[in-house]
Amino acid sequence: MNSAHFTSGPITRVAEGQWHAVEDDLTVGRGHVSGRPDGRIFVSIDAWHDAVFDRLAAAMLADLPKPLYTVVDETDLDVMTNWERAGFTARRREWEYLVPTDPKVTGLGSVSPPSGVRLLGVGEAEEGPLHTLDRVIRDEVEATVGWQEMPAEVLPRLDGATLRDPSKYAAAAQSDEYVGLLRLAAVTRQPRIGLIAVRRDRQRRGIARALLAHVLGALHRDGIETASAEVNESNGPAMALFEGIGARRAGSNLELVLR
Numbered sequence: 001m002n003s004a005h006f007t008s009g010p011i012t013r014v015a016e017g018q019w020h021a022v023e024d025d026l027t028v029g030r031g032h033v034s035g036r037p038d039g040r041i042f043v044s045i046d047a048w049h050d051a052v053f054d055r056l057a058a059a060m061l062a063d064l065p066k067p068l069y070t071v072v073d074e075t076d077l078d079v080m081t082n083w084e085r086a087g088f089t090a091r092r093r094e095w096e097y098l099v100p101t102d103p104k105v106t107g108l109g110s111v112s113p114p115s116g117v118r119l120l121g122v123g124e125a126e127e128g129p130l131h132t133l134d135r136v137i138r139d140e141v142e143a144t145v146g147w148q149e150m151p152a153e154v155l156p157r158l159d160g161a162t163l164r165d166p167s168k169y170a171a172a173a174q175s176d177e178y179v180g181l182l183r184l185a186a187v188t189r190q191p192r193i194g195l196i197a198v199r200r201d202r203q204r205r206g207i208a209r210a211l212l213a214h215v216l217g218a219l220h221r222d223g224i225e226t227a228s229a230e231v232n233e234s235n236g237p238a239m240a241l242f243e244g245i246g247a248r249r250a251g252s253n254l255e256l257v258l259r
Contacts, residue, residue, distance in 0.1 A: 029055075031060045033064060069091070086258070089258075090256055106245040170182045
């Protein structure tokens with residue numbers, strides 16, 4: 001970025017959660033804030049020049065309560081530097097993986113669910129049992145690492161549930177209840193695995209691996225060669241699961257915080 005010229009001009013709060021930087025009647029930067037249902041406040045700034053970014057950041061941070069959060073592509077050094085100059089520091093990293101779907105590559109072709117467990121493909125799960133499992137998993141996460149450590153896209157609703165669209169989920173069922181789920185977003189050309197979770201009392205039995213094999217196999221049959229997934233670098237088991245089937249790191253995002 002270049003800080004030449006755009007060194008002054010009004011910063012205006014144009015709406016709730018929105019700021020504009022104006023220079024010679026031209027909008028040269030925008031700031032935005034969004035509140036998450038978990039209580040965290042995320043900010044973003046899109047500015048033409050460093051000086052504009054700094055002015056927007058100063059105006060926004062003066063108005064907003066702390067802590068504040070933002071997410072940046074770790075390879076975008078200019079944006080990283082701007083947020084660090086505003087006082088933000090790294091809180092956590094999420095690795096982005098490209099996940100092959102071909103069973104010959106993943107080695108998942110012969111993977112079957114544990115005895116007594118049946119798999120339901122994406123869109124086949126019943127909403128009631130799925131919501132019940134979502135609530136159980138959410139409570140387990142809250143009792144350990146906390147939901148703030150989950151991917152940003154998996155957000156709780158006002159009623160506390162994190163399951164927004166049941167049609168995006170595959171599930172593992174045992175007896176009359178669901179014990180595992182996988183969320184798949186149908187992003188154009190490259191579906192996104194947003195979450196894999198298994199009830200704590202059913203973990204380490206191969207359910208997550210079986211769900212992954214089931215969903216990736218279906219994608220491969222549909223002619224889709226790769227999916228994507230984001231994994232918190234502190235989640236060793238999830239990283240091992242993806243890397244063990246040939247997924248490769250394609251980038252990383254940093255969540256920054258200003259306390």
